[in-house]
Amino acid sequence: MTTEILTFKDRVRIDIADHVADVHLIRSDKMNALDPDMFAGIIKAGAALHERSDVRAVVLSGEGRSFCAGLDMASFTALGDSGGPNKLTDRTYGDSNKFQQVAMVWRKLPMPVIAAVHGVCFGGGAQIMSGADMRIIAPDARLSVMEMRWGLVPDMGGYTVWRGFVRDDVIRELTYTNREFSGEEALSLGFATYNDSDPHGRAMAIATEIASKNPDAIRAAKALFNKVPDMDSDAILIEESVEQAKIIRSPNQMEAVMAFMGKRKAEFKD
Incomplete structure (x- = not known):
């Protein structure tokens, strides 16, 4: 198995193998706290993945002791200088500003994203985690919607994804x-898709399963899923039909049928 390795701003590493992109936040000495380079690295990593037709699933995790400790307060002034309160309303990434894009980029990717969360996941980290399609959280992880501690509101896409x-x-x-809650409680609250003491291993297993399916159907x-929350029933029904019409009888859809009938592994085209 050949692994392709990409790095962004010395803050994010992507290992790509067998159609799965394993994304790591790599500022482990600071519990992957968000500084200007981390913001830039996450956005660049997401943009790179968006262009990859060969990637069928993404796993997002943090190296070291934690997923992400939230905003690096030592960098708060630098972040303000680079954007400034008066710039927060600028839409620099489609519908998002820079700070929102680090969470929204995962929701905007065309392929599913699975967050694997351990250790601390506070503030902006919780919003980044929430941009994923699924969240596998260690039972002993520590989470918080932290912003009210600093007299602020969550403003990194949380209200959209939550x-x-x-x-x-x-x-x-x-x-x-802004109370702290455990990964175990996160399951009952709706944040966690599953609890697992090995969240990265569980996330990779799910991603591998997704990567074995028709990539056209998975992306559709x-x-x-991204469109329907803002649609009425009539619009949803027609959108289902539009997406299905694009897929049915396509080469990858026919390969899915033939592989199932032949009891063999499907060979999809990217």
């Missing part, structure tokens, strides 16, 4: 109090 999987009153309580399914 509405899809966290109950409204729950996310309000966690935001207003994600596109539908």
Whole structure:
């Protein structure tokens, strides 16, 4: 198995093998806290993956003791100078500013993203995690919607992504109090898809399974999941039909059928 390795700003490394991109935040000495280079590295990594037709699933994790400790407060002034409060409303990445894009880039990727969370996952880290399609969280992980501690509101895409999987009153309580909760509690609150003491291993297993499916259908399914929260029933029904019409009887769809009937591994085209 050949592995392709990409690095971005000495903050993010991507290992690509067998159609799975294994993305690591690599500022482990600072628990992967978000400084200007980490913001830039995450955005560049996401942009690179967006162009990869050979990548069928992504796993996102942090190296060292934690997933991401949130904003590096020592870099707070530098971050403000690079954007400034008056620049927060500038839409520099489609519908997002720079700070929102580090979470939204994972939701915008055409392929599924699985976050593997261990250790600390605070503030911006919790919002980055939440941009993934699924979240595998260690039971003893420590999480917090941290921003209220600093007298701020979550503003890195959290309000957009949380509405899809966290109950409204729950996310309000966690935001207003900024209390810490465990990975085990995260499961009951809706943040975690699964608890696992080896979140990265579980995430890689799921990604490998996804990578064995028709990539055209997987991408269409994600596109539908991203669109439907803002649609009414009529629009959803027609959008399902539009996506299906693009896939049905295509070479990869026919290969899925033939592989299943022949009890063999499918050989899809990127």
